Amino acid sequence: MPLDPQTLTPGARRILDAAAALFYELGITAVGVDLIAERSGVTKRTLYDRFGSKDVLVATYLAERDQRWRAEVTAALERPGLSALDRVTAPFDALAAWTAQHSRGCAFINALAELPDGGHPAREVAADEKRWLLALFERLAAEAGLADAAPLAGELLCLHEGALVVGSVLPGDAIGDAGRAARALIAARAWSG
Amino acid sequence: MPLDPQTLTPGARRILDAAAALFYELGITAVGVDLIAERSGVTKRTLYDRFGSKDVLVATYLAERDQRWRAEVTAALERPGLSALDRVTAPFDALAAWTAQHSRGCAFINALAELPDGGHPAREVAADEKRWLLALFERLAAEAGLADAAPLAGELLCLHEGALVVGSVLPGDAIGDAGRAARALIAARAWSG
């Protein structure tokens, strides 16, 4: 349902960039297509010619953000010198770097909060991101030889998402807290398994 | 800034009840005052006579939800036969019961996602709820004689909020996962401290 963010016309590129910034900072429902068109230096007609609807534009915004976030995590995993156990908590390191530039919390969580309609194309994109991270945690835990990789992955995902939420609401180092807790949970499994 | 949800006229009561259901299910920005008035069997004039603005109505909605949630947690803490360690994870038990009736996630997180404007009266209500829970975790941990109660409380809050988010997005028992992780973190501290 979303467009491929890699194959966009120049106008569509500017539209998506402007929309991404506005959606994230002000909220999806609160931002109208008129504002996006004005901000990207493009007419509303072009916006609809390229994307067809606001819903598709929203889905494409999340799809591109998902691509970038996965690339960030992948890069963190490819850092040299990581032990198998270090790799399990690498997404928390990526998250620390990510949130330094994105202070309004998780775009996917925010989108899900704003778009309760189960049929909205953006919901599937957002849910996919969470599923991907859960599967990644499970794979990394299994590769580290940890027992009960599946339930551990669920626990790590909770810590991860919670850190994202808490960090955007309260002062303090929520991501540091979560990373520390993740290492403690992993250490407990490493001893017993 | 919010009204006292305890001292409402009959009309205001119906308005708040209808608004709470609609805000939670459909989102705050997506719900207009006309719909709230119609749904509560009251004219829009009455809505504005009672609440003054939509923003105050939103803040009052969150304030009442906060009251009810705190009562739920307090009740869970007063169950007989709880050890001091059990009490630390009691909010996770309350959360399990709570989410059985509220499937659209955390009203406060959702509100913060939708209302980026720092001046919105509802933001302070939502942030207060998180601060209260963080302080509660710290108090319970200290009462259980656990070392480093403050950082532990931060970790537990991440697990708690993460469970709320993950549970509303993916299938599976996120709250069970988080509760198990919380007990593991506490056990690790109980041994060392």
Added chain:
DNA sequence: ACGCTAGTACACTGATCTGTGAAGTCGGCC
């Protein structure tokens, strides 16, 4: 009889919302 509070009825403002229709411009490509 008086005033106070709660609420109704309803028209109305001005702005904004998503989305469309029709016509025209521009450059590149075959």
Added chain:
DNA sequence: GGCCGACTTCACAGATCAGTGTACTAGCGT
């Protein structure tokens, strides 16, 4: 030359947005 894709301009639809003004009614306590 001919065509196409990208984009512009502008008007417009129909709905909805938050919020207001005015005039009215019903009940209650004093």
